[in-house]
Amino acid sequence: MTAGLNERALIRKIALRTLPLILLSYFVALVDRSNISFAAATMNADLGFSETIYGIGASAFFVGYSLLEVPSNLLLARFGARVWLARIMLTWGVISILTAFVHSPMQFYAMRFALGVAEAGFYPGVILYLSSWFPGEHRAWAISRFYIALPLSFVVMGSLAAPLLAMDGHWGLQGWQWLLIMEGLPSLVLALVLVLALPDRPETARWLSDAERAWLKGALAREAAVMGEVSHNLLRALTNPYVLLLGMANACNFIAINAIMFSAPRLLAHDTGLDVAGVGRIVSVGGVAIALGLLLVGSVAGQTVGRTLMAYVGLVVLAAVGLMLLWLGGTSESSIAGFLVFIAAAQVAGMLPLAMVSRLIPAADRAGGLAMANTISQGGAFFGPILWGVLADRTGSYHMGVALLIPAMAGSASFALLVRQRNLAKA
Numbered sequence: 109m110t111a112g113l114n115e116r117a118l119i120r121k122i123a124l125r126t127l128p129l130i131l132l133s134y135f136v137a138l139v140d141r142s143n144i145s146f147a148a149a150t151m152n153a154d155l156g157f158s159e160t161i162y163g164i165g166a167s168a169f170f171v172g173y174s175l176l177e178v179p180s181n182l183l184l185a186r187f188g189a190r191v192w193l194a195r196i197m198l199t200w201g202v203i204s205i206l207t208a209f210v211h212s213p214m215q216f217y218a219m220r221f222a223l224g225v226a227e228a229g230f231y232p233g234v235i236l237y238l239s240s241w242f243p244g245e246h247r248a249w250a251i252s253r254f255y256i257a258l259p260l261s262f263v264v265m266g267s268l269a270a271p272l273l274a275m276d277g278h279w280g281l282q283g284w285q286w287l288l289i290m291e292g293l294p295s296l297v298l299a300l301v302l303v304l305a306l307p308d309r310p311e312t313a314r315w316l317s318d319a320e321r322a323w324l325k326g327a328l329a330r331e332a333a334v335m336g337e338v339s340h341n342l343l344r345a346l347t348n349p350y351v352l353l354l355g356m357a358n359a360c361n362f363i364a365i366n367a368i369m370f371s372a373p374r375l376l377a378h379d380t381g382l383d384v385a386g387v388g389r390i391v392s393v394g395g396v397a398i399a400l401g402l403l404l405v406g407s408v409a410g411q412t413v414g415r416t417l418m419a420y421v422g423l424v425v426l427a428a429v430g431l432m433l434l435w436l437g438g439t440s441e442s443s444i445a446g447f448l449v450f451i452a453a454a455q456v457a458g459m460l461p462l463a464m465v466s467r468l469i470p471a472a473d474r475a476g477g478l479a480m481a482n483t484i485s486q487g488g489a490f491f492g493p494i495l496w497g498v499l500a501d502r503t504g505s506y507h508m509g510v511a512l513l514i515p516a517m518a519g520s521a522s523f524a525l526l527v528r529q530r531n532l533a534k535a
């Protein structure tokens with residue numbers, strides 16, 4: 109530690125300069141990605157979409173997202189976070205708005221696929237960006253702070269859904285069209301803000317003193333030295349066992365997350381009898397629960413990889429308990445409790461795998477490795493809504509889908525335990 113330099117104060121200073129813009133951008137991305145869950149309440153009826161058609165459309169996002177993850181993250185490493193993240197925001201904002209004007213299943217699939225292509229690389233790109241600002245022991249804390257965008261998106265979507273859907277008929281547009289348009293506009297503004305205000309890297313940040321810049325460079329260099337000095341090798345990054353195992357752990361988690369999230373408003377309305385406003389309040393409470401979980405886990409789990417792994421396992425087990433409540437409960441209260449327990453535990457767990465990847469692979473491999481781990485994760489995100497939609501159409505109920513998600517959480521915990529075993533053997 110450089111004499112006279114306060115490490116905690118420096119980390120807070122970096123956080124204040126970088127995290128608010130990243131948080132706001134991720135918040136807008138999550139809203140634009142998931143707001144069709146509320147739009148579907150009337151969109152499916154207006155357009156004649158079955159649960160299967162809706163599930164395929166929801167999943168089409170993750171096809172485009174997965175295909176472009178790795179190249180997008182490599183381009184971010186080349187052009188810098190400021191320019192590339194702004195490009196992502198601009199294109200996904202335009203596509204999100206255009207989705208309001210689809211009329212057929214194929215148009216819906218195409219817009220969802222295009223939205224995935226536009227957003228590809230955003231999340232692993234942010235982890236890569238934060239890896240150049242926050243040393244390993246502070247990284248999970250930083251990620252948990254920008255990940256607050258996730259529960260914030262729940263609160264906002266839950267609060268705005270009813271009034272935006274109530275705009276039905278204004279200027280000849282349906283309520284679900286207003287919801288998609290109004291929630292897509294902020295990303296266009298934020299694209300410009302990112303270009304003007306987001307600092308690219310510590311070397312160009314004028315608000316860092318020479319001593320602060322030197323300490324940060326030294327801390328990151330020491331972390332890289334522990335991993336061993338290696339040159340960039342894309343194939344090695346894409347096939348790293350930690351990348352593959354942690355990607356599979358999160359893929360199993362995301363099968364369940366996306367199956368539930370893209371149908372949550374209809375699932376909760378079916379189980380509780382509540383209207384859109386009532387369901388929105390439950391989703392908003394879910395956001396608060398996620399936020400509390402993030403603050404707790406981000407503070408206690410990130411100091412070591414081993415502790416982070418065990419936190420992950422505990423969270424996915426708790427998420428499985430929530431699914432069991434949702435499946436077996438049979439009352440409004442048990443359905444609400446099951447949803448809240450599941451969504452808080454599973455979403456907080458979803459933050460951790462890429463944070464661990466960033467600490468378990470060499471810095472030279474992070475651009476490709478982080479993108480690959482997230483690509484595998486999004487494979488699970490793709491299958492969840494489709495499986496859910498097909499089962500709902502064939503059985504006339506959501507509950508068979510809930511039951512089949514419980515083994516996915518067991519698989520997630522198993523992959524994480526394999527990572528722990530490998531990490532202990534390596535140590």
